[in-house]
Amino acid sequence: MKNNSITSRDVDFAKWYTDIVTAAHLAAYSSVKGCMVIEPNGYAIWEKMQRILDDKFKELGHVNVALPALIPESLLKKEGELVNGFAPEVAWVTHGGSKELEERLAFRPTSETMFCDYYKDHVSSYRDLPKLYNQWCSVIRWEKETRPFLRTREIFWQEGHTIHSTSEEAMEETQKMMDVYKWFHHEILAIPSITGMKTEKEKFAGAEYTLTNEALMYNGVALQSGTSHYFGQKFSEAYDVKFLNKENKWEYVYQTSWGTTTRMIGGLIMVHSDDKGLVLPPRIAPKQVVIIPIGNDERVFEQAEKINEELNKNNVVTYIDKSDKSPGFKFAEAEVNGIPVRIEIGPRDLDNNQITFARRDTSEKYSESLDINVVDYVKNLLETIQKDMYNKAVERRNALTYNASSLEEMEDILNNHPGFIHADWCGDPACEARIKEIKGCKSRCISDEPLINGECVCCKKQAKYHVIWGIQY
Amino acid sequence: MKNNSITSRDVDFAKWYTDIVTAAHLAAYSSVKGCMVIEPNGYAIWEKMQRILDDKFKELGHVNVALPALIPESLLKKEGELVNGFAPEVAWVTHGGSKELEERLAFRPTSETMFCDYYKDHVSSYRDLPKLYNQWCSVIRWEKETRPFLRTREIFWQEGHTIHSTSEEAMEETQKMMDVYKWFHHEILAIPSITGMKTEKEKFAGAEYTLTNEALMYNGVALQSGTSHYFGQKFSEAYDVKFLNKENKWEYVYQTSWGTTTRMIGGLIMVHSDDKGLVLPPRIAPKQVVIIPIGNDERVFEQAEKINEELNKNNVVTYIDKSDKSPGFKFAEAEVNGIPVRIEIGPRDLDNNQITFARRDTSEKYSESLDINVVDYVKNLLETIQKDMYNKAVERRNALTYNASSLEEMEDILNNHPGFIHADWCGDPACEARIKEIKGCKSRCISDEPLINGECVCCKKQAKYHVIWGIQY
Numbered sequence: 001m002k003n004n005s006i007t008s009r010d011v012d013f014a015k016w017y018t019d020i021v022t023a024a025h026l027a028a029y030s031s032v033k034g035c036m037v038i039e040p041n042g043y044a045i046w047e048k049m050q051r052i053l054d055d056k057f058k059e060l061g062h063v064n065v066a067l068p069a070l071i072p073e074s075l076l077k078k079e080g081e082l083v084n085g086f087a088p089e090v091a092w093v094t095h096g097g098s099k100e101l102e103e104r105l106a107f108r109p110t111s112e113t114m115f116c117d118y119y120k121d122h123v124s125s126y127r128d129l130p131k132l133y134n135q136w137c138s139v140i141r142w143e144k145e146t147r148p149f150l151r152t153r154e155i156f157w158q159e160g161h162t163i164h165s166t167s168e169e170a171m172e173e174t175q176k177m178m179d180v181y182k183w184f185h186h187e188i189l190a191i192p193s194i195t196g197m198k199t200e201k202e203k204f205a206g207a208e209y210t211l212t213n214e215a216l217m218y219n220g221v222a223l224q225s226g227t228s229h230y231f232g233q234k235f236s237e238a239y240d241v242k243f244l245n246k247e248n249k250w251e252y253v254y255q256t257s258w259g260t261t262t263r264m265i266g267g268l269i270m271v272h273s274d275d276k277g278l279v280l281p282p283r284i285a286p287k288q289v290v291i292i293p294i295g296n297d298e299r300v301f302e303q304a305e306k307i308n309e310e311l312n313k314n315n316v317v318t319y320i321d322k323s324d325k326s327p328g329f330k331f332a333e334a335e336v337n338g339i340p341v342r343i344e345i346g347p348r349d350l351d352n353n354q355i356t357f358a359r360r361d362t363s364e365k366y367s368e369s370l371d372i373n374v375v376d377y378v379k380n381l382l383e384t385i386q387k388d389m390y391n392k393a394v395e396r397r398n399a400l401t402y403n404a405s406s407l408e409e410m411e412d413i414l415n416n417h418p419g420f421i422h423a424d425w426c427g428d429p430a431c432e433a434r435i436k437e438i439k440g441c442k443s444r445c446i447s448d449e450p451l452i453n454g455e456c457v458c459c460k461k462q463a464k465y466h467v468i469w470g471i472q473y
Numbered sequence: 474m475k476n477n478s479i480t481s482r483d484v485d486f487a488k489w490y491t492d493i494v495t496a497a498h499l500a501a502y503s504s505v506k507g508c509m510v511i512e513p514n515g516y517a518i519w520e521k522m523q524r525i526l527d528d529k530f531k532e533l534g535h536v537n538v539a540l541p542a543l544i545p546e547s548l549l550k551k552e553g554e555l556v557n558g559f560a561p562e563v564a565w566v567t568h569g570g571s572k573e574l575e576e577r578l579a580f581r582p583t584s585e586t587m588f589c590d591y592y593k594d595h596v597s598s599y600r601d602l603p604k605l606y607n608q609w610c611s612v613i614r615w616e617k618e619t620r621p622f623l624r625t626r627e628i629f630w631q632e633g634h635t636i637h638s639t640s641e642e643a644m645e646e647t648q649k650m651m652d653v654y655k656w657f658h659h660e661i662l663a664i665p666s667i668t669g670m671k672t673e674k675e676k677f678a679g680a681e682y683t684l685t686n687e688a689l690m691y692n693g694v695a696l697q698s699g700t701s702h703y704f705g706q707k708f709s710e711a712y713d714v715k716f717l718n719k720e721n722k723w724e725y726v727y728q729t730s731w732g733t734t735t736r737m738i739g740g741l742i743m744v745h746s747d748d749k750g751l752v753l754p755p756r757i758a759p760k761q762v763v764i765i766p767i768g769n770d771e772r773v774f775e776q777a778e779k780i781n782e783e784l785n786k787n788n789v790v791t792y793i794d795k796s797d798k799s800p801g802f803k804f805a806e807a808e809v810n811g812i813p814v815r816i817e818i819g820p821r822d823l824d825n826n827q828i829t830f831a832r833r834d835t836s837e838k839y840s841e842s843l844d845i846n847v848v849d850y851v852k853n854l855l856e857t858i859q860k861d862m863y864n865k866a867v868e869r870r871n872a873l874t875y876n877a878s879s880l881e882e883m884e885d886i887l888n889n890h891p892g893f894i895h896a897d898w899c900g901d902p903a904c905e906a907r908i909k910e911i912k913g914c915k916s917r918c919i920s921d922e923p924l925i926n927g928e929c930v931c932c933k934k935q936a937k938y939h940v941i942w943g944i945q946y
Contacts, residue, residue, distance in 0.1 A: 031548055032578065035541035040606070043537050064516050068627055069542075069611060070564075088570040091543075093580065095565040096615035096626075105505065107542075107566065107580070117504050138610075142569035153569075154541055183734035257805075300513070339697060395631050411492055 085205025558678025
């Protein structure tokens with residue numbers, strides 16, 4: 001059943017996206033330009049993302065901290081590349097109460113500076129290293145064009161900032177955290193992202209190199225969701241973060257940072273959802289099963305309560321829709337909210353000793369005997385849905401993955417249906433800039449795969465890199 | 474063993490407090506005046522507080538959301554009392570990038586205005602009510618004098634904002650959430666707080682009335698930690714939040730808000746800790762048991778691993794200190810960090826088929842046979858410590874609770890040793906102001922208990938209220 005409040009995905013993808021955000025009560029516009037309200041349904045997804053990622057961070061030895069949201073201008077300016085990268089986007093606090101401040105303060109756009117400022121006073125020996133700190137917070141970047149979850153002025157995220165006694169260890173951390181983001185996308189979000197290194201032009205301001213996790217949306221546009229940066233000693237030199245190494249000599253620490261944001265909720269929408277509303281992979285769905293009793297039969301309520309209790313007791317997050325709405329309305333609501341499995345129980349079902357299961361992802365319905373082990377059945381069903389959603393996303397991604405050996409081919413692809421375009425590149429920024437002229441197509445990341453034909457897609461000179469290109473949010 | 478980096482509590486209480494904050498790595502000063510860095514040990518306590526409170530909020534039907542951190546000035550100014558209350562403390566964002574904003578934005582000092590602004594567009598019928606929303610975030614209040622956890626410019630907290638279709642239901646919510654804070658203090662933090670209504674003078678700007686949770690520190694100074702406000706229709710009229718009631722007539726919603734902050738960590742320090750460092754009640758301690766192996770005997774490590782695994786498997790958060798420090802250093806470190814139970818295992822212990830337990834709160838040490846059920850033993854010990862710490866805090870609070878029937882008596886008490894002072898009051902703000910002249914003594918809350926002698930402690934006229942007074946952080 002098509003939801004009337006949702007524009008069709010194939011008619012107007014951008015409108016479809018914002019319709020889903022609104023209809024599924026994920027986020028709402030606020031009176032503050034460019035800032036959104038994350039509503040309960042959206043925030044519950046973020047909380048589940050936080051819980052899963054945070055457990056993984058801690059398993060790998062990280063701890064959480066909280067650093068000030070405001071950064072003095074002089075401190076922010078110590079590392080030139082960083083401040084140049086963020087200067088046009090900083091929100092400045094200039095007054096405290098009725099007094100003008102002696103020095104204005106930036107609402108943090110990112111916290112490399114604050115972490116360095118803290119670390120410099122709390123590290124003195126290699127014995128104090130590594131420090132594996134992370135914080136969950138919001139940052140502000142004064143964006144001009146905004147869209148819920150994808151680009152907003154206030155961004156909810158986590159930022160890990162670690163320091164190490166050797167470059168090897170820091171580089172290993174950079175890769176390890178990128179692997180966490182990749183794992184999270186593939187295993188939890190059912191999104192077959194690709195990962196790799198950014199080109200010089202696309203790397204984070206101040207980083208030696210940036211690893212990126214790139215997901216492909218249904219419409220073939222890429223969404224960067226999760227980056228991990230290796231800084232070497234760039235910041236530690238600028239902020240004087242040093243330690244006595246094992247040879248008893250002062251050395252600057254080696255640093256990383258890595259982060260991911262609520263834009264992953266946007267990714268979930270644009271990879272999996274459909275014209276009926278949100279579709280959530282079971283492992284990230286805050287509510288996995290809804291039970292909808294039909295009619296007013298006491299037996300129906302008893303059966304609903306029994307199944308609800310059994311599932312919740314076995315860690316399947318389930319609820320009964322007890323509202324006074326009609327069953328049809330309840331079905332549509334569960335659909336728009338993306339609940340992976342719906343169980344319908346009516347008196348006729350019970351007369352036949354059965355209940356009905358409906359899958360959100362495929363809209364299939366099955367009647368099953370009440371004699372099944374409902375916990376095992378539902379757990380299997382949820383895992384099947386998870387796997388099927390992942391495979392479907394892989395198929396879509398593969399169908400939208402192309403090879404190109406000339407600018408004309410790239411242009412044709414982007415005019416026809418964008419996606420991930422594999423093409424060799426010589427490494428010259430001029431060629432990268434020329435490619436960007438085609439609908440803003442940028443390098444997503446450098447691939448580990450061998451060169452395709454060894455010739456730069458742009459200048460035809462000897463290629464150095466196999467690059468994956470695409471247009472982006 | 475006295476910790477040398479910690480000033481004695483009885484010599485200089487304020488210095489003792491900041492020494493504990495530093496020595497236990499709870500928080501550090503930052504380069505941003507008045508803002509602190511919450512370090513891993515401090516943040517782990519906050520995370521445990523968040524988890525326990527959040528579970529309770531959700532059990533009571535609340536959901537989490539995220540509203541923008543920035544509030545347009547015009548929006549903030551709609552409710553006069555609120556803005557007058559906060560105006561001297563607001564941090565203003567005036568520039569986005571290099572551009573001056575058309576309207577300046579406040580970093581939220583509290584979010585009543587933002588919640589109203591959201592609710593007004595998302596509520597239309599009594600069927601949409603109640604809305605039971607909460608957010609975990611930070612707020613800024615431009616305080617002049619700051620102290621870690623107790624008073625900082627950036628404050629980490631939760632703020633619940635609920636709207637209801639009747640005043641009765643909203644008042645019930647106001648009380649219910651105050652009961653949660655009280656439960657949390659008594660049952661989890663082992664702090665025997667008192668609760669009651671604030672006087673008109675002390676209530677929150679814009680509230681009809683404010684309920685407060687007041688804890689008494691070791692030095693007899695009160696710490697307000699948790700307030701719950703009933704707003705009636707004050708904000709809903711100012712921000713036009715209305716609904717069609719069951720009689721199909723437009724009515725303004727009835728509103729509450731309630732919040733508590735990381736200052737509870739300051740309370741934990743000042744109620745329970747001692748000259749050796751932090752003392753944490755087991756139910757809030759992020760790490761409950763430390764195992765310290767003594768010597769290099771393989772049997773010792775095996776036994777340590779075995780106990781560690783068993784305890785963790787049974788939800789007792791335990792770790793082994795495997796660092797290369799001396800046992801004495803490890804003991805001191807576990808003490809300063811407030812780990813409730815220490816288990817020492819040495820080769821001589823094992824020769825005697827025993828291990829040693831040390832309680833952080835009393836410094837008592839016991840040797841116990843290895844034949845005990847270690848999980849049951851430790852769980853019992855942790856609960857005993859929790860209970861004993863609570864009872865000790867009750868004794869201290871009772872010893873510092875006084876009755877006064879004249880200003881002279883109040884002054885004597887406050888000069889001798891401050892605490893909670895019970896005294897009758899006529900209700901005249903002039904008398905309240907007169908009392909405040911005695912060392913800044915303020916009404917903590919109005920007691921439910923009957924009048925003491927029926928005479929105002931100040932003007933001697935007929936008393937209306939039995940009030941608990943005290944000086945505060």
